Structures are given as C-alpha cells and as structure tokens.
Amino acid sequence: MSRVRFVATLTTLLLVTPLVFAQLDNTKPFSGGVLAARAFRAGKLVPQGGGTLQNPPGLTCSPAPCVLTPTRASEGGQPANENPVAVNPRNPQQLLSGANDYNCSNIQGWYASSDGGATWNHTCSPGSGGEGDPIVGYDLNNRAYAGGIQNGNIILSSSTDNGAHWGSPIKVTGPLLGYLADKPWLEVDTTPGSPNQNALYISTTQFASNSDSEIAVSRSTDGGATWKTVAVDTRQTFPAVDQFSDLAVGADGTVYVSWQRCVANGPSGDCGGTTATYVLSKSNDGGATWSSPVTIGTATLTPDPQFCCFYGALPVTNFERVSNIPSVAAFGSGLSAKVYASFYNWTGSQMQVLVATSIDGGNTFSSPVRVTNSNNGDEFFQWVNVNRSGRVSVTWLDRRNDPQNVQYQPFAALGTPTGFGPSSPLTSSLSNPNNDGFGGFFMGDYRTHVWAGGGPGQNAFIDAVWMDTTTGTNNCQDEFGGVRVQ
Numbered sequence: 001m002s003r004v005r006f007v008a009t010l011t012t013l014l015l016v017t018p019l020v021f022a023q024l025d026n027t028k029p030f031s032g033g034v035l036a037a038r039a040f041r042a043g044k045l046v047p048q049g050g051g052t053l054q055n056p057p058g059l060t061c062s063p064a065p066c067v068l069t070p071t072r073a074s075e076g077g078q079p080a081n082e083n084p085v086a087v088n089p090r091n092p093q094q095l096l097s098g099a100n101d102y103n104c105s106n107i108q109g110w111y112a113s114s115d116g117g118a119t120w121n122h123t124c125s126p127g128s129g130g131e132g133d134p135i136v137g138y139d140l141n142n143r144a145y146a147g148g149i150q151n152g153n154i155i156l157s158s159s160t161d162n163g164a165h166w167g168s169p170i171k172v173t174g175p176l177l178g179y180l181a182d183k184p185w186l187e188v189d190t191t192p193g194s195p196n197q198n199a200l201y202i203s204t205t206q207f208a209s210n211s212d213s214e215i216a217v218s219r220s221t222d223g224g225a226t227w228k229t230v231a232v233d234t235r236q237t238f239p240a241v242d243q244f245s246d247l248a249v250g251a252d253g254t255v256y257v258s259w260q261r262c263v264a265n266g267p268s269g270d271c272g273g274t275t276a277t278y279v280l281s282k283s284n285d286g287g288a289t290w291s292s293p294v295t296i297g298t299a300t301l302t303p304d305p306q307f308c309c310f311y312g313a314l315p316v317t318n319f320e321r322v323s324n325i326p327s328v329a330a331f332g333s334g335l336s337a338k339v340y341a342s343f344y345n346w347t348g349s350q351m352q353v354l355v356a357t358s359i360d361g362g363n364t365f366s367s368p369v370r371v372t373n374s375n376n377g378d379e380f381f382q383w384v385n386v387n388r389s390g391r392v393s394v395t396w397l398d399r400r401n402d403p404q405n406v407q408y409q410p411f412a413a414l415g416t417p418t419g420f421g422p423s424s425p426l427t428s429s430l431s432n433p434n435n436d437g438f439g440g441f442f443m444g445d446y447r448t449h450v451w452a453g454g455g456p457g458q459n460a461f462i463d464a465v466w467m468d469t470t471t472g473t474n475n476c477q478d479e480f481g482g483v484r485v486q
Helices: 018-022 032-041
Strands: 012-015 046-049 085-088 091-101 109-113 121-124 135-138 144-150 153-159 170-173 180-188 200-207 213-220 228-231 240-249 255-263 275-283 294-300 327-331 338-346 351-358 379-386 392-398 409-416 449-453 460-468 477-484
Touching (some): 085 449, 180 240, 213 255, 275 338, 338 379, 351 379, 379 460, 409 460
Antiparallel strands (some): 012 046, 085 091, 135 144, 213 228, 240 255, 327 338, 338 351, 379 392, 392 409
16 A cells, blocks of 8 residues: 655645733633634634645655655645544545644535545535534445534534535534533444444533533434434533543444543642543443443643643643543453553653553453653653554654654554553654644644554554644644554
8 A cells, every 4th residue: 555745835824922822711621622713713813924845755664564654634724733533444545534724714624535645635614613623434334424513513524425525514412511512522333243333423521601511422323314412421510520532332332432530620720730530431222321430540630830721731832732532442342342541641740641451341440551661751642542453552742852842753552462562753753832833822632543454465554643743834734644564
C-alpha cells in the first residue's frame, strides 16, 4: 500500500490576541471546540492573511515494521484541530478524518481518502451552527458517518460515496439537561456476527445551564435515521463534573463507555491541579441499560495557573488548555474480554501516559502502567486501540526531543505480554503548540488512531492523526501518518 505526501497551499491563517481570547468563557467545563466556535461567530476570532508552503516529497516505508511518511489530510488554510480518524472495515484503503475546520462556514470539515491516506478530498459539513467536536465512522455496509455539535445538539450525516457527498444532518440528541449536548464520540459495531451488528453509538456529556452534567449514550439500529438516548449514570451537581467520554464495542456486542469525573475545587476554581477519577460503564443489551460505573483509575490533572483552562493547562505554554480523555478499547467477549483505558498523570514535573487493563470484561482494572520509560518531556493527548487479533497500540503527543519541553511529536508504542515495547516518533518534525492558529490558546481537545488492514494477505497499519503546526504559517493542520506493522 503506497503512503506518500502531497502538496498543500496555505493562503490564510487565524490569529487571536491574548486579550481577545481572555474574553472567551474558558472557565466553563464545556469542550474547547464549543467555546472557540462561539467566539468565532461572535467576531472575537478574526482571520488574517497567511503564506504558502509545500510539503516535502514522500518516502517509502518498507520492510515492516516502519513509520509511514505523513501526509496532510486537511486543506491547509485556516486552522483545523481536534482530529478523529476511522477506517472502512470492508476496505482499509478508505479512511475518514475531520476537524474543527475554520475554512468551513460551519466550522466542521471532513477529509476522506480512497488510497490509504496518500491523497485526501475535503468537504464541509452541511447544515449551520456548527460548534466543533468532530466524530467519524464506517459501518459494514460501506457507509461513512460524520458529525459533531450544531446549535447545542449532536448531529450526524452519512455518505455512500466515501465522503464525496454528505446527506442532510440528522439530530441524534438535544440537550437533555436543557443547555448543551457536548463532547460526542461515535463508535460503530463492526464485528461480523455481533447481535448488534452495524449499530451506531454516540456518547455525549449533557450540560445544564448551571454546569450540572451527565453522561448519556444514543443508539441507532437503522443507519442513523432514528435514535434513542439514555443516561448512563446519575446527574452530577456542579462543582462535580462528568466530561470527555469514549466508547468501545466488544466482539459480543458489549458496549463500553469511559469518562472523566472531577470536582472543580482546584486553586483556580476548576478541575486544574485536582485528582480526577476515570470510570467505566458497560451495556450488554445494545445500549438500553448500563451497569453501575467502576473505577478505572485516578490521575492528577495539570495545574491551571493562568485561570484559563478548566481541565488544566499544557505546561510551558501561555494559555493552552489540555484535556485528559480516558480512551478505551476492548477485545473479546463476556467476562474474559480485555478492556484497556489510557490517560495521563501529572507527576508535578511531567505528564506521563498510562494504561489500565481489565481482564474480566471491565469489572475491575489493574493499577495503571506507564507506556514509556522516558523521563524527558510531557506526554499528552493519548489514545489506545486494539485490533481483531488482540494487539494493543497507544499513540500520544510527546515533547521528549525538545530540551525546552515546548515542541512535540506524535509517538506510538505496541503492547507486549509484559507491557509496551519501544516507542517511536511518527514524524521527524516538531510542532510548536504556540503556533496553533489561536496564539497558543487552543489546539483542540483530542487526536486519535485506528488499526487498518491485517486480514489475510493484507498489511496491518496503525493509522494516526494529529494536530501539526509545522506548516510555517502559524496554525494547526490535520496530519495523517502511522506505522506499518506487517
């Protein structure tokens, strides 16, 4: 499978002064994509002129294992941040990514590839009132899905031509607590033979106007035409906050949802610098009912010394907020299923990526273990996934190669029977978070990876996306790369 770079032109960039960004209500527990989108529409974020840049030519990747040469998935003009990625289970050459894309009037852009990530086409989400937090997926019928937040609701569109055209957005759920349906995540049951094959699941954080919160999951069994939404756990009364959910589906159709729970009693009156708890609930009946949450583990969030970032600030930056989504992945069935969850822990001097493991179907979890043994540089925006044969992979952003602990690279590591193998950078270029296109204030809340291929006669890939700022024009772009494993 060929994975090569392509040429992109940057024509504009988005700049915002510290004074302007200080006007954003970034002390609220809502996702950064919502806050940035609302400020943009209010005229607080103003596009400025930019420059142009060409990517260097592509390199080959052989023999395996080897690191793929990155390509730019987004179009390259204004900032594009928060990057999901999905692969068609019927065709590993078909990939879909997206971003909070400020080239789009709806601030939601989708990027589709039909050649394994060598080239990408770009479309903007239909509809209006986009407020970020992009989600993407495929089912077993070659149908692609993309959605996010629009006007406080969660919406989803579908495509039958791999993202060349999108249907009208369908409302998945409104704000059940009256104010905002926030931070969605999409997972599709693509296990052949599952009793819930092709079911769509979208998890959300439901917010009230007083910042009370509740995790909910919506389910569709008809390709996204209709939805039913149920609460997973009890409503949290502020200053307790539930936020940042993720989903996984086991081989038997069991659905797992993980999220972060924190109490906004830190020094800045938010969750920054506090100890957060990571919890998991599961459903054995296709999302109709959910088990009582169990604790995955606990971790300390980074401080918020500038009173800017509700869930903590990325160290050695001005006002760059950083989330701690407990990414979850599952392999197997029933009480023998293995469930993995990744999150970072702030030691007081370093953000370190951890993985907790359950070997009894998510009922109990082991003490989290580190993915790397590096003591240089922060590790953040982690993601965990597992392939059909049970192989585990973790990706994250890592600052170890910058002595100043500012610039980062995407890294990846594979699980082994005793832990994790050596970690490898996915690009030789370092990105500066201060060049995110918002003056160093917002590069998104997440980035992700998936497994692709690996079937009979197929290569196996870890396909990753991340916010890249090496474009030379002071903004984030959605960069695609990864590892050819076999």
